Amino acid sequence: MEKFVSIERAIEIARQTPPQSSIETIPIQESLGRILAEDISSKVDDPAFDNSAMDGWAVRSQDKTRIEIGQTSAGEAPTKIGPGEAIRIMTGAPIPDGADAIVMIEDGLQGEARPHFIRRQGENLRAGKVALSKGQQMTPAAISLAATMGHHTIPVRTKLRVAVISTGDELVQPGLELSAGQIYESNSYGLCALLEKIGCEPILYDVVQDSLDGLRKTLDSCDCDLIITSGGVSMGDRDFVRKLMEEEGQIHFWKVAMRPGGPPLFGTWNGTPLFGLPGNPVSSHLVFQLVVAPWIAPEIQLFKTIQVKMLDAVNGAPNKVCFRRIKISNENGIMVARTHTHQGSGNIHSMVAHNGLTILPPNTNASIGDRIEALWFND
Ligand code: AMP
Numbered sequence: 444m445e446k447f448v449s450i451e452r453a454i455e456i457a458r459q460t461p462p463q464s465s466i467e468t469i470p471i472q473e474s475l476g477r478i479l480a481e482d483i484s485s486k487v488d489d490p491a492f493d494n495s496a497m498d499g500w501a502v503r504s505q506d507k508t509r510i511e512i513g514q515t516s517a518g519e520a521p522t523k524i525g526p527g528e529a530i531r532i533m534t535g536a537p538i539p540d541g542a543d544a545i546v547m548i549e550d551g552l553q554g555e556a557r558p559h560f561i562r563r564q565g566e567n568l569r570a571g572k573v574a575l576s577k578g579q580q581m582t583p584a585a586i587s588l589a590a591t592m593g594h595h596t597i598p599v600r601t602k603l604r605v606a607v608i609s610t611g612d613e614l615v616q617p618g619l620e621l622s623a624g625q626i627y628e629s630n631s632y633g634l635c636a637l638l639e640k641i642g643c644e645p646i647l648y649d650v651v652q653d654s655l656d657g658l659r660k661t662l663d664s665c666d667c668d669l670i671i672t673s674g675g676v677s678m679g680d681r682d683f684v685r686k687l688m689e690e691e692g693q694i695h696f697w698k699v700a701m702r703p704g705g706p707p708l709f710g711t712w713n714g715t716p717l718f719g720l721p722g723n724p725v726s727s728h729l730v731f732q733l734v735v736a737p738w739i740a741p742e743i744q745l746f747k748t749i750q751v752k753m754l755d756a757v758n759g760a761p762n763k764v765c766f767r768r769i770k771i772s773n774e775n776g777i778m779v780a781r782t783h784t785h786q787g788s789g790n791i792h793s794m795v796a797h798n799g800l801t802i803l804p805p806n807t808n809a810s811i812g813d814r815i816e817a818l819w820f821n822d
C-alpha cells in the first residue's frame with residue numbers, strides 16, 4: 444500500500460486495476476452521456492450533394508438577365524438550366540446542372556449572384572472521415588452528427604455498475620425527521636448524479652451503520668463493477684471502511700495530498716475495485732471529480748484549467764494541493780476569482796455558490812491580485 448500520494452499517482456495506482464467494461468451497440472437516441480467504444484466514420488459525404496443554403500434562384504453567374512423556368516425544393520432530384528435561365532430554389536434543394544450561384548429571394552431575380560450560398564458536396568465531411576472518436580462522451584450535437592453520418596446505432600462502453608454506499612450512524616435519509624445528533628445523508632445523492640453524468644449506472648444502497656459486521660455484509664452483497672463508499676476512512680476508531688479494508692480487503696493507496704479530500708483509499712474487496720471516499724460532502728465530491736472520474740473515464744473533462752486573477756486572498760495547505768472554492772467570472776476581458784462562502788469541507792453549499800477551484804500548490808497562499816491556476820467547472 445502507498446500512503447499519502449499525489450493526485451496523479453493516485454490515479455496511476457488505481458489504473459493498475461482498470462474498470463471492467465465491455466462494448467454494446469445501442470440506438471443513438473439512447474446514447475446521451477455514453478462513452479464511444481470505437482471511432483465512428485461517416486458513411487456519406489456531408490452535404491451529400493451541392494445544394495442551396497438559401498431560398499432564392501439557382502442561376503449562372505455570367506448571365507446579365509434571367510428568366511424563371513421552374514422551381515425545385517428539398518427532396519427533389521436535380522434539374523438543369525441553360526443560358527439566361529433561372530430556377531426558383533428552396534433551402535436544401537439540389538443545385539440544378541449548369542447553375543453556379545444563388546440569388547437571394549430578398550434581392551429579386553435580377554439581383555447579385557452569390558456562389559458562396561451553394562453548400563458544396565462534402566464540404567463538412569467526406570465519406571470515411573472519422574468525426575467521432577473512441578472515448579468521447581455522446582453529447583446532443585454528437586448524437587446529431589452520428590445520424591448525419593448515417594449511423595442509427597453506435598458502439599458504446601457498457602455502463603459501469605457502481606454501488607454507492609454511505610456509512611455513518613448519524614445519517615438519516617432526507618425527508619425523514621432528524622433526532623438530536625443526526626444529519627441528512629447527502630453524499631450518495633451527489634455521487635449518484637456525478638456517476639450518471641459520466642455515463643455510469645449508480646446503484647444506491649441504504650446507509651450502513653458504523654459497524655464492521657454491517658459493512659462486511661453490505662460489501663459482500665454487492666454485485667457490481669465498482670464500489671464507492673463515503674465516510675469512515677480516516678484515523679478514528681469508528682472509521683470502519685479503512686479498518687475493514689485493512690484487515691480483510693486490499694488497499695492500494697490511502698491518503699492523497701489534497702485538501703479538501705485527504706483520506707480517500709482505493710483497493711479491492713473480493714476482487715471488486717473500491718474507492719473509499721471521505722465523509723465530508725465537499726471532500727467526497729472533489730475526490731470523485733479529481734480521482735474517481737479520471738479512473739472511470741479519462742477522456743471526460745469535468746473542468747478546464749485556466750489562469751485567474753484573485754480578487755480575494757485564500758490560504759493554501761501544508762504539504763497538500765489546496766482546492767478553495769472560487770467564483771470565476773470575466774471582468775473586462777480578465778478572468779477573475781472571488782470567494783463567497785465558508786470554505787469548510789463540510790459545506791456543500793460552497794460547491795453550488797462557486798464555479799471553480801483554486802489549484803494552490805502545497806505550502807502556498809494566494810494574495811489579492813495574484814494570478815494562479817484554477818479549475819473551471821464546465822457547467
Ligand atoms: P467521516 O469521514 O465518516 O469521519 O465523516 C466526516 C464528516 O462527514 C462527518 O461530519 C460526517 O457526519 C459527515 N458525513 C459522513 N457521511 C456523510 C454523508 N453521507 N452525507 C453527509 N455528511 C456525511
Ligand code: MG
Binds near residue numbers: 610611612675681722
Ligand atoms: Mg463516519
